[in-house]
Amino acid sequence: MKNLGDLVKNNLAVGFMLFALFLGAGNIIFPPLLGQQAGENIVPAMIGFLITGVGLPLLGIVAVAKNGGDLQEVASRIHPWFGVIFTSVVYLSIGPLFAIPRTGAVTYEIGIAPYLSDAQADSWVPLFISSFIYFAISLYLALNPTKLVDRIGKILTPALLIVILLLALKSVITPLGALQEANGDYITKAFSKGFVEGYLTMDVLASLVFGIVVVQSIQAKGIIDRTKQVTITIFAGIIAAIGLAFVYVSLSWIGASSPSAIGYFNEGGSVISAASKALYGSGGSIILSLVIILACITTSVGLITANATYFAKIFPKASYKLLVVIFTVFSFFISNFGLAKLIAITLPVLLFIYPIAIVLMFMVMFDKAWNRAPIVYSLALIATAFVSLYDGIQGAGFEINWYANIISSLPLHSQSLGWLLPAIVGLVIGWGIHLITKSAKHAK
Numbered sequence: 001m002k003n004l005g006d007l008v009k010n011n012l013a014v015g016f017m018l019f020a021l022f023l024g025a026g027n028i029i030f031p032p033l034l035g036q037q038a039g040e041n042i043v044p045a046m047i048g049f050l051i052t053g054v055g056l057p058l059l060g061i062v063a064v065a066k067n068g069g070d071l072q073e074v075a076s077r078i079h080p081w082f083g084v085i086f087t088s089v090v091y092l093s094i095g096p097l098f099a100i101p102r103t104g105a106v107t108y109e110i111g112i113a114p115y116l117s118d119a120q121a122d123s124w125v126p127l128f129i130s131s132f133i134y135f136a137i138s139l140y141l142a143l144n145p146t147k148l149v150d151r152i153g154k155i156l157t158p159a160l161l162i163v164i165l166l167l168a169l170k171s172v173i174t175p176l177g178a179l180q181e182a183n184g185d186y187i188t189k190a191f192s193k194g195f196v197e198g199y200l201t202m203d204v205l206a207s208l209v210f211g212i213v214v215v216q217s218i219q220a221k222g223i224i225d226r227t228k229q230v231t232i233t234i235f236a237g238i239i240a241a242i243g244l245a246f247v248y249v250s251l252s253w254i255g256a257s258s259p260s261a262i263g264y265f266n267e268g269g270s271v272i273s274a275a276s277k278a279l280y281g282s283g284g285s286i287i288l289s290l291v292i293i294l295a296c297i298t299t300s301v302g303l304i305t306a307n308a309t310y311f312a313k314i315f316p317k318a319s320y321k322l323l324v325v326i327f328t329v330f331s332f333f334i335s336n337f338g339l340a341k342l343i344a345i346t347l348p349v350l351l352f353i354y355p356i357a358i359v360l361m362f363m364v365m366f367d368k369a370w371n372r373a374p375i376v377y378s379l380a381l382i383a384t385a386f387v388s389l390y391d392g393i394q395g396a397g398f399e400i401n402w403y404a405n406i407i408s409s410l411p412l413h414s415q416s417l418g419w420l421l422p423a424i425v426g427l428v429i430g431w432g433i434h435l436i437t438k439s440a441k442h443a444k
Helices: 002-022 025-066 071-075 080-093 099-111 125-143 147-173 190-201 203-220 226-256 268-314 320-335 339-370 374-395 401-408 420-443
Strands: none
Touching: 002 025, 002 147, 002 203, 002 226, 025 099, 025 190, 025 203, 025 226, 025 268, 025 339, 071 080, 071 203, 080 203, 080 268, 080 339, 099 125, 099 268, 099 320, 099 339, 125 268, 125 320, 147 226, 147 268, 190 203, 190 339, 203 226, 203 339, 226 268, 268 320, 339 374, 339 420, 374 401, 374 420
16 A cells, blocks of 8 residues: 555646646646637637647657657658758757747736826837846856756746636626626637647647656656556646646636636737736735746746757757847847737747647657558658648738648648548558558569
8 A cells, every 4th residue: 555655646747747838838828818808708719728738748748759759750751851840940949949938938028018198008118127137047057057946946837727726716706797698709610719729838849748657757756667657647737637637627618708807818928817817916916926927937947948058959059048138138129029919929829830749749649550551650640740841821811822722621720630541641641652662662
């Protein structure tokens, strides 16, 4: 019984560690905004969001852990250059291009902007000063790795959960208001809109990187058997998924029930900040702001450290400290675009990258069936990229008529899943070529 108790305790510890890794700025700001905009259509919208925000990241963790945990090694099955390029794109996306600057922008939106006058909020100065201080702290902590960040993280994650739980309970017991009519795409395409909004959490991309962290954590406990590692990873992934689902459902409900009390906002950070003030007064808003700001800093430091560590291996002549400085300074400048512009820039890129990551993730799960033949991977991913590239171009506000005519004829295109059938067709054709080639070799 003691061994069983220790096993459960260790598994829970890995699960909570994984949940803490996932819980970042994007997980807090997008659900309440989705709730406000989806209104009465909150259920189908949230189902779509949970698929890309919870279900697929769980599969990503398992897929990478099942194959040793190293994303670059897994992606290199297609081609060594693809392994380096794709892994670099993933790291940069959850790093200095989008996720790290977003933590600084969220800190401003939740911790600073609510306390400014309209004139001050319209100025670029408060955001500049806020992000400068924020990234100066992040830089110091990333250049001086200590257990302080880990310890703060272990305290902040449960603290943030408690704050969200208290907000959710209050919003259920004494709702801010009734659900309003859906807005925009949520009126007729609630599920697919929620599905795409889940991309913005970047959790599928993060899961492909976190796999190695989970595997190393399990190995540190003396567990080297691959089957046991995968079993523990699945358990940890389920724990993290339950935690994320709770956070998403709670925050989306708060957003959905809030418009009549606080009005509509363009950013989720403003929604949750105003809603917390309406539910618990100024004290509740301040506590939420402090917890989220500190959580954003720990996330920022973790992502800066991870990116600097990875690219120091790719470019040995660039020192870890130099890369930390470069990524932090770059993130500082990008964060000054503001949260709304950052999200607008991020979405087209994610519309292109995400389907590729999803298809790669599923193929990794079952690639023993085709002997990990590169041709199978290549054709499936090329077909996926052809469609997702159009989605990214369209998301950026551009239109190419001949391209649009091809893509619009695909099944599920209106649900943002136009890449699904081409991916399957590419896989089948590649598999067929592999079998024919294999038979030809045996015949010789």
